[in-house]
Each structure stands twice: as C-alpha cells, then as structure tokens.
Amino acid sequence: MSLSRSDGAAGAARAIAALLALGALAYSAWVLEAVLGTGLDPVRTYVSELAAVDQPFGDFFRASDLTAGLLVLAAAVTALWGTRRATEGPRRLVLAGWGALALFGAATAVDSRLPLSCAPTDDPACAAREAAGLVPATHTAHAASSTLAVAAALAAMLLLTLAARRHRAWAPLARTGPVLVALELAATVWTLAAVAAFEAGRGTWALGAGQRLQVLLVAVWLAVLAVSVVRERP
Template identity: 35%
Template structure:
C-alpha cells in the first residue's frame, strides 16, 4: 500500500476540516435557541442582528479560505476533469467567504416578520440582497465540482460509489430546497439541511480524492 506524502495529505486535511466547520449550523440551537435545528435558513444564524452571528460568519470565512486556497493549489497541477473540480471548489470557497462577510444577511426573514416585509419591499441593504447571489454561486460551484470529481473517478469502484452517494444527498437536498423556496412550508429548514449535509460530504470526499495519487 502506497503512503500518502505531506504534499497530498495537507489538501485532504484542509478540505476535511472545511467539511466539519461547514456543519457549524448543528450548534445553532445551542448559541441561538430562537432557531431550532431545522428552522429557517441556516445562513440566518449569521444575520447581523442575531446573537453569535460572528461565530457563524467566521465559520463561513474559514471554510471559504480553506476551500479557495486548496482549490487553487490543486487546480494549478491538475488536468482534465479534476481541474474543473478544483476550480468549482474555488468558486464555492470565494462565494462562501462572501456569505459570511460582505453578503451576510441584515436580519432573519423566517423568524422576523418585519424583516420579511422589508425584504419583500427591497428595503434591506445591498449586502442582504446579494446574499442569495453568493449562496447560489457557492451551491453551483459545489455541485459542479462534485460532478467533475465523479467523472474523474469513473471505474474506481468504492471511490465512485461513495461519490454517487454524496451526490444523491446533495442533489435531492438542492432540488427539494428549490421547490420549498417557490412554495414555502415548514419543511424548508429540513431540506436545506439535507443540502448542507451534502455539501459537507462533498468537501470531505474531495479531500479524500485529493490524497489519492492518480494511477
């Protein structure tokens, strides 16, 4: 069995750490009891009027920095499908860093009726309004990266099967979240959390792929 050298291990560790930190919404109910584990959008925990919003915003910033730096380093030495996968990781990283800083939300629309009304009237800041754009870019980058990784891992047996399982979670969560956005009900938070679990799984999976030398 070949050993994984430091040059391969470091990107894997960085992406594994990013996947864990990206699941910071799991501690949301502990820091902000107003939100249950499956209530509203996870990004509302980082809204600037919420308690401990800096914790969740910093989490997004760290995830974004880890993903961006790792993606650039890997993309510069990759070719074919892997290169597309790592540039998708960079897009996710940049957009996620913006989510927690420049485009963090002003308030939490699903928990604050006044905030929801102001959002409908377009009277919140440009940062709040830009949040949906940065979040969409992050999700699109993650999906594109995962699909490119699956193309690169064709014929790899267990590695491909794990990737397909992660893709199923991410794609189902994303599709259901889009339906819920168009027709909101109490399941919105639950489906978005499925999507977020899929993104965390993708980051960990990408880290594992990054540590495996190409044959």
Template identity: 35%
Template sequence: MERALPGRTFALGPRPHPEQDPPVPNVPNPTRTGARTVYEPVVTPTTRYAGREATAAFLFAVAALLYNWWLLEFRLRTGLDPRHSYVSELYAADQPLRHLFGGLESGCALLVITGALLARSTPAGHGRWARTGWLALVGLGLSSLADVILPMTCAPSVEPGCVAVHPWHTATSAFAHFFLFASMATLSRAAAVQRPPMPLVRRWGPRVLAVAMPAAILTIGPLIGHPGWHGIPQRAHLTLVGVWFALLAWELGRSARRRRRWAGHWDGPWERYVEGLRRVWRTEPAGRGNGPGPERGGPERGGPERSGAELDGPERGGQETAGPG
C-alpha cells in the same frame, strides 16, 4: 504491437505519464551489462506531490467538520427554530451571534479554496474534468465568502416584516450551489475516466450528488412564498456537503500515503518485500552468509576431505605406540 529485429523483440505502445501512478521500483536487471546490484527506489516522481496531497487532505478533512458548524445552534441560544429557518439566518446582520457563525463560514471557505488549489497542482488535478472540478471548488469557497460579506439583513423566520429574498445574498447562495454541484459532477467523472484513480469518489460521488441536489431544491419554499420546514432539507444538504469533502480528503490522503510508500518510506509488509528484492537481485545466492555455519568438528563446505593416510598425526600415532604396561 510488437516489432521484431535480429535478435530482439520489443513492444511499442504509448508511454505512461510519469505522474499518473507511482512507478515500479527501479530493480536492477542482472542480464544487462553493467546492471546495478543494489536496490534503489525511484524517488523523484513520487515524492514531489506527496506533501501537497497530504496538506490538501488535511484541509478538506477539517472543512468537512467545519462546514457543519450549524450544529452549534443546538448548544447556543440563537432564537431560531432549525426546522423553519435558513442556516444563513444565523449570521444575518441583526443576529447577536453573527460574528461567530460568520467567522466559521469564512474559515471553512478559506480551507476549501486552499485545499482545492493544492489538489489542482497535483496529479489529481491533471485532465480536463479534474481541473474543472477543483476550480469549481474554488468558486464554491469564493461564493461562501461572498455569502458572509453580503449577509441577509434580517431573519425572515422570526421577523414577520422581513422578506426572504435578499437579492445579493440570494445570488451568492445560488452561485455556491452551482459550483458545488459542478464539482461533484466533474470530479466524479474524472475519477471514472482519468488517472490517478479515486475509487471512493467514483463510487459515492454520483450518489451524494443525486441526494444533495433534491435536498437543495426543497429549500426554495420561502423564496416562492411557501415557507416552513425548509430548515430540515437544508441541514441534510449541508451534511452531504461534509460527506463530499470527507471523500476528497480520504482520496488525497490515500494518494499521498501511496506515493511515500513507493518513494522508499516502507513500513510493515513492504519491508519484507524490499528485502526479498534485495536477496533476489544480489550477485551472491540468497541465503549465503545468513544460514547456519558448518557443524563444529565437521569438514568445511568446499574444502578438501582428509583421508585416513593423512591422519598420521599425534592422535593416530599415539594409538599405535601405546604398549602394554
């Protein structure tokens, strides 16, 4: 929509949120009275959240690796068969390595909680869907901590008298799965309809959810009286959770890098871009003072040319007065 006034035409429209995208550099306008002639990037909206996003990205990247701590069972003697045992059996109350595996699970949960709270306080946490998704990740971390605080009393895969259903531990595991799938669904939705954009989450988030949920369903065999081979889908499910954390880490890191780039920390091709802007918007023409100087012995640019009559100096006079002899 445009409104026309005497001598002016301007467009009316919604003003963008200042934290949605890095703003266009504050390039001066030479047609306006009092315009600046020095390039000054806008730094306030872009640098405010870059540190939080970078920290959250690092935490989620570490959590993506630490969430698959179950790979250590192939190097340590646990006495459990990975094909027919739950991962939570590794830190059951009667297992010898419960402190090691329980500590790894708790550390991963704390990383997820801290990273989600940091991301929630950035533009990536604006909007209804994004807020719900990051808070769901906080719920996932709290449920994982409760898993460690309320562990299984025994390992049902190797102890015949041990039941697979431990009410408190089963409840905390159910909450962890609920919050995990809620975060995948809501953050994938936020990446599709809100800003700032998260293209990897928008593309791969629904696919990870579509595979992780059936894998989790295949692990309930022992809970309904049909044990066996439930360890394989559970470990595949945990691998997909690590992929989900890696996607979040990549998007948060990309956003932090872009904010720092727009804040004036230019590198690579952006240096040439800034230099081009400076040359265009300077008061003097581009290239003045940077090109080659006047040729030696020739007249200076802009100076008056000397005529033949003005060459009555010693050179010409010497040629005329030179006599024979």
C-alpha cells in the same frame, strides 16, 4: 494513475486533504445551533439566518463560513497548481472539478461578508421589509453569492466524482460519490421548491431542514474527497 498529484507529491496531497477536512468541519459549524440556543427553528429557517447581523451568534457563524470558504479555496488552488500542466484526458475533468471547487470556496467566503440584516423566515417584520425592498442591498447580494456557491458545489461534486469513477481512482469517492451527488440534487430541489413556496406566501415547506441537508451533504462529500486524496498512491 493518481488524479490528485501529477508530480507524485505526497506532501501536497496531505496538505490538500487536511485543508479539505478542516473546511468540511468549519462548513458544519451550523450544527452547534443545537447547543447554542439560537432561538431559530432549524426546520423552518435558512442556515444563513444564523449569521444574520441581528442574531446573537452571528459573528461566530460568519467567521466559520469565512474560514470554511478560505480553507476549501486553498485546497482547490493547491490542487490546481499541482495539475497545471495537464492538457488532455482525465486531467481536464479534474481541472474543471477543482476549478468549480475553488469557485465554491470563494463564493462561500464572499457570502460570509454579505450577511442578512435579519431573519425573514423567523421575523414577519423582517420578511415584510424584505418584500418591500426596505432591507440592505446585502440581502440581494447574499442570495446571488449563495446561489453561486451551491451551483459551484454541485458542479465540483459531479465532475470530481465522475473523474474518480471513470478513471478508477480515489476509491472512497468513486464508491460513495454518486449517492452523495444524487442526494445533494434531491436536497437542492427540495430547498428551491421550499424557497419558492415561502416567497409566494405558502409557508416554508421545511425549508430549513432541506437546506441543512444540502449543506451537510456538501460537508460529507468534502470529507470523502479528503480521504480519497490522501489515500491515493502515485
């Protein structure tokens, strides 16, 4: 049984896989901070601070996030369209998973259009303005869209990995998906704890490292899903 193509359309599967792979690549653009000299400490700072309005490479990182979101959204919508007639059995799980992935893509694209105005974990003046409510409303909106993106990514990872294992399909995802989901959950807990510590004035608790691990695991999972979809046989 093929979970990725109800009509056996190999061409559609290749298109979905290509979109997912390119989306994973764009979603990993933050690794270029190692060579761009952003001036932000990757152990302490949010990944999204790379795209802040006052950062030297903000335009690039905002564009890469927008690209990643649109590519993943396109992949998920294409997959949903291919399984639109599914009404029962494993297809319900797959539809829910692709739907969550579409939401992740859309939220990521929106997130890129709601950048921070400054980097609060790196700039004490920015942190003080944020605490006093003197920053643009995009800070609050960005937090909301980022939270939605993370929740949708976790849901998609869990649902599609569960579908792969339950129905013995998408072999690469069935093998590695559970480990990636467990690591993603751990990285998310780390990030949330670090955010709470920072907001309480207790330091960053390596917030940047935790969030970068979180984002990296999503990209790896997207790549594994891409390989799984293109290798599946009807």
